[in-house]
Amino acid sequence: MATYILKRLGQGLLTVFLTVSTVFVLIRLAPGDPAVAYAGPLATNEQLAAVREQFGLDDPLLQQYGVFLQQLVTGNLGTSYSFQAPAVQVVLERLPYTLTLSFAAILLAAVVSIPLGVWMARRTDTRSETGVNVVAIAGQSMPDFWTGILLLSAFAVVIPVFPASGFATWGGLVLPTVTIAILQVALISRLVRREMATNFAAPYLTVARSRGVSERALTWRYAMGNSAIPVFTALGTRFAAMLNGVVVVEVVFAWPGVGSLIVRALETRDYPLIQATVLVTSLLAVGVQLLIDLAYPLLDPRVRLGKASAA
Amino acid sequence: MTRTDTAGRPSGPTPPSGPSTPTTPEEARPTAVTRRLLARSEAARRTSAARVKLWVGAICALVVIIPIVLAQALPLPDANGQDLGNRLAPPFTAGHLFGTDQLGRDLLSRVLHGGQVSLAIGVLAVIVSGAIGVVLGSIAGFYGRWADTLISRLLEAQMSLPLLMMLLLVVALFGPSIPVITFVIAIAQWPEVARLTRSLVLVEREKPYVSSARTLGLNRFTILLRHVVPNVIKQATLVVLLLLAQAVLLESALSFLGAGPQRPFATWGRIISDGQDYVTTAWWMVTIPGLFIVLLVVGVNLLGDALRDRPRRSTASRLRRFVGLRPTTSAPAPTSAPKKETLA
Numbered sequence: 001m002a003t004y005i006l007k008r009l010g011q012g013l014l015t016v017f018l019t020v021s022t023v024f025v026l027i028r029l030a031p032g033d034p035a036v037a038y039a040g041p042l043a044t045n046e047q048l049a050a051v052r053e054q055f056g057l058d059d060p061l062l063q064q065y066g067v068f069l070q071q072l073v074t075g076n077l078g079t080s081y082s083f084q085a086p087a088v089q090v091v092l093e094r095l096p097y098t099l100t101l102s103f104a105a106i107l108l109a110a111v112v113s114i115p116l117g118v119w120m121a122r123r124t125d126t127r128s129e130t131g132v133n134v135v136a137i138a139g140q141s142m143p144d145f146w147t148g149i150l151l152l153s154a155f156a157v158v159i160p161v162f163p164a165s166g167f168a169t170w171g172g173l174v175l176p177t178v179t180i181a182i183l184q185v186a187l188i189s190r191l192v193r194r195e196m197a198t199n200f201a202a203p204y205l206t207v208a209r210s211r212g213v214s215e216r217a218l219t220w221r222y223a224m225g226n227s228a229i230p231v232f233t234a235l236g237t238r239f240a241a242m243l244n245g246v247v248v249v250e251v252v253f254a255w256p257g258v259g260s261l262i263v264r265a266l267e268t269r270d271y272p273l274i275q276a277t278v279l280v281t282s283l284l285a286v287g288v289q290l291l292i293d294l295a296y297p298l299l300d301p302r303v304r305l306g307k308a309s310a311a
Numbered sequence: 312m313t314r315t316d317t318a319g320r321p322s323g324p325t326p327p328s329g330p331s332t333p334t335t336p337e338e339a340r341p342t343a344v345t346r347r348l349l350a351r352s353e354a355a356r357r358t359s360a361a362r363v364k365l366w367v368g369a370i371c372a373l374v375v376i377i378p379i380v381l382a383q384a385l386p387l388p389d390a391n392g393q394d395l396g397n398r399l400a401p402p403f404t405a406g407h408l409f410g411t412d413q414l415g416r417d418l419l420s421r422v423l424h425g426g427q428v429s430l431a432i433g434v435l436a437v438i439v440s441g442a443i444g445v446v447l448g449s450i451a452g453f454y455g456r457w458a459d460t461l462i463s464r465l466l467e468a469q470m471s472l473p474l475l476m477m478l479l480l481v482v483a484l485f486g487p488s489i490p491v492i493t494f495v496i497a498i499a500q501w502p503e504v505a506r507l508t509r510s511l512v513l514v515e516r517e518k519p520y521v522s523s524a525r526t527l528g529l530n531r532f533t534i535l536l537r538h539v540v541p542n543v544i545k546q547a548t549l550v551v552l553l554l555l556a557q558a559v560l561l562e563s564a565l566s567f568l569g570a571g572p573q574r575p576f577a578t579w580g581r582i583i584s585d586g587q588d589y590v591t592t593a594w595w596m597v598t599i600p601g602l603f604i605v606l607l608v609v610g611v612n613l614l615g616d617a618l619r620d621r622p623r624r625s626t627a628s629r630l631r632r633f634v635g636l637r638p639t640t641s642a643p644a645p646t647s648a649p650k651k652e653t654l655a
Contacts, residue, residue: 030484141608
């Protein structure tokens, strides 16, 4: 168990390391001069040289990488060009907003999609189920920025129920959450349906039914118990993806989270800020993945971590 | 895992036993309806559902694709021709079926021409990612050992990465040209194909024909290329169809964020992004391009779903049915490899 955790932790850290290194290389490969972005288009050559000197942009690449690795270990990725503050700190200030939004969205998605999926599984291929299924496919096919704008114009402008942007009140959380949750509900409810339908057709369920187990227990304790792992995995993976995938929705709703931060960092070529965002989000994503794996034995006592189950 | 979509009712492969052995409450009463008939109706229902999906999907997709392909031939105003005297005209005004945008450009023309860009990027990206995925996936599955370890690690690493963020990063750094965007979407999507191909090849590799081919003296590469890949390519291409839907969505998201193909190309994402400021006064600028995306993606998704659920028959047996002969008793080759669909 301990060795398993250590091994997974090592793998996760390796992934994070490779990611930030890739980003480091990409940034340096790319055309465009951050000094120009920093000093503005009217800067003289002397000013540009001073900026390059200040941020070490003229050093040999390997030396820059060495400095970067040092910074990585100390967790201090330098000063953000545009915020004039430690980059990691800027990201961490924005992180709670993204976390709140992601958490609200995954909660809403779970609350809606699990009962919906179960309902669909209990009446597969009936007419109403097919209808719901088609709606789910449609929900899965809508670009989130589009649904976001439509919801925004409907419920913030035409009928002003919720604030249009930002996170001043809790009401501001509603529209972005719903926007994100639509896609998640569509995906996860179809997954729940598939898993539950498989279990409903399994012989053990027939045996249990013949022994007089109530339908409610059959559904929630027997079938759901056996569907728990894939459903939980899906929820967790979607949550991990959301931590950095809500960029679009954050932009639409002017949500002060990490997503809108990275868009701004990219526009201004704020290298330390880009690096810090990638570092923090990939650490989070890897961490959530690890937690999901660690939770398997809680959901299914047959699972032993570190054995063949790791697959 | 068995992939039975039949719910509630056990439909195992057991032959119809005598009526005196009830197994489920439903079969407790004596009835002429055998389990075989039930299973058959279940299958029939599924087939018909697949057929409906196939048709609806095809119609949705074609309604979008045909006008896009014909955009050059249709009598449309120039997609970039401005008419400042006729700004923000609502739909159904003379000469502008979908109305005009804030610069008086014809929305229908813009949506169709933008569709050409989006669709071209999607198709190209999917071809590239399909090719990379099939090549790497089959290498990993067939050769195993270090090749498998390397490719699988790469897969896992990439799947745990912040996808959209990385795409944005690359596009922002290397400039939003069409090749860059296509490449970026392809790179984002290859793991899905590679993983599926790998698992299919793993099953295929153990089949007797592979060892016979080796006994006959074929080298491993020839076996992989000439015998194994042709056997898995069909299922791999089905996933590629579902990926096309994703590629279109990704491209539109990139465009929306300003990281799409630059002007003068009018991509769907940018038309919507432009219309965002006018959403209360000119709803059509946001709604109509979005509906095009939805229609196309729903169509492609439904098609992919239907083709996957469709009971697989060999071309030979389909031909025999067509000619009117009864299919021979030899069952069609079971191509039921593990094809667990994953979340996008």
